[in-house]
Amino acid sequence: MSEANRIRVPDLESKKRRGERIAMLTAYDYTMARLLDRAGIDVMLVGDSLGMVVLGYETTLPVTLDAMVHHTRAVSRGTNRALVVADMPFLTFQVGVSEAVRNAGRLIQEGGAAAIKLEGGGAVVEAAARLVEVGIPVMGHLGLMPQSVHQLGGFRRQATLEEDAEQLLADAHALEGVGAFAVVLESIPAEVARNVTKELRIPTIGIGAGPYCDGQVLVSYDMLGLSQDGVPAFVKRYGELGEQTVAAVRAYADDVRTGRFPSAPRQRAPKAALALAEAEAE
Numbered sequence: 001m002s003e004a005n006r007i008r009v010p011d012l013e014s015k016k017r018r019g020e021r022i023a024m025l026t027a028y029d030y031t032m033a034r035l036l037d038r039a040g041i042d043v044m045l046v047g048d049s050l051g052m053v054v055l056g057y058e059t060t061l062p063v064t065l066d067a068m069v070h071h072t073r074a075v076s077r078g079t080n081r082a083l084v085v086a087d088m089p090f091l092t093f094q095v096g097v098s099e100a101v102r103n104a105g106r107l108i109q110e111g112g113a114a115a116i117k118l119e120g121g122g123a124v125v126e127a128a129a130r131l132v133e134v135g136i137p138v139m140g141h142l143g144l145m146p147q148s149v150h151q152l153g154g155f156r157r158q159a160t161l162e163e164d165a166e167q168l169l170a171d172a173h174a175l176e177g178v179g180a181f182a183v184v185l186e187s188i189p190a191e192v193a194r195n196v197t198k199e200l201r202i203p204t205i206g207i208g209a210g211p212y213c214d215g216q217v218l219v220s221y222d223m224l225g226l227s228q229d230g231v232p233a234f235v236k237r238y239g240e241l242g243e244q245t246v247a248a249v250r251a252y253a254d255d256v257r258t259g260r261f262p263s264a265p266r267q268r269a270p271k272a273a274l275a276l277a278e279a280e281a282e
């Protein structure tokens with residue numbers, strides 16, 4: 001596929017203007033990225049959900065910038081069309097603006113991402129502004145922010161009170177105001193998401209935020225049925241690849257143990273052995 005077909009940052013706002021919904025999924029490795037890209041996903045998010053989904057941690061907090069760079073590089077190599085967005089992990093953008101720029105720069109320069117995503121409004125808006133100023137596209141993330149799991153008291157629905165919904169709208173406006181190109185809205189009431197979507201010029205991408213956002217994102221392992229547990233109730237499963245994997249691996253192990261694999265005709269005789277057999281036959 002030529003670079004002309006590549007989805008670029010400004011395309012997302014154009015899609016919103018045209019009323020076209022945006023399809024986004026997470027990816028963490030080359031093979032999955034190739035598959036999602038072939039299927040025509042618009043935005044590939046190298047989420048810090050990596051920590052829970054791929055690395056087996058209980059939260060996203062242990063994910064390091066080095067891990068994100070490593071996985072972003074793999075996803076970028078497997079992607080021809082989708083816009084690759086990399087998450088900035090915990091403590092890589094909260095400490096200071098210049099540190100945020102340096103860290104985001106690594107995801108772009110070494111990881112090959114076209115944009116970064118960061119969680120939060122208020123305190124992180126300054127960092128978002130500076131990133132945009134230096135040419136690094138920023139996707140915001142509001143509502144349930146997994147990096148604040150301890151402060152939130154768990155992975156809970158957010159913005160259920162009116163004042164919290166107002167604060168969320170103010171944060172979304174602030175992110176748009178400093179040049180963010182989109183904002184993820186996670187685990188908030190559908191009506192709150194609808195209002196934010198109506199108010200913003202930039203697209204909203206929902207996850208557990210109802211049907212009114214400009215796009216949707218899911219953790220690919222959840223929607224493909226690969227995740228074993230901890231899958232949120234709002235996830236629609238479009239496949240049962242976990243069960244298919246277990247069945248395939250059982251069949252393979254059984255074949256190996258009973259001698260059905262490899263079967264004799266599958267084994268190629270080495271050329272030398274063939275020549276010897278022919279010579280002996282003459």
Ligand code: KIV
Binds near residue numbers: 050184207
């Ligand atoms: O890390 C992630 O996968 C995310 C999505 C859930 C939006 O931030």
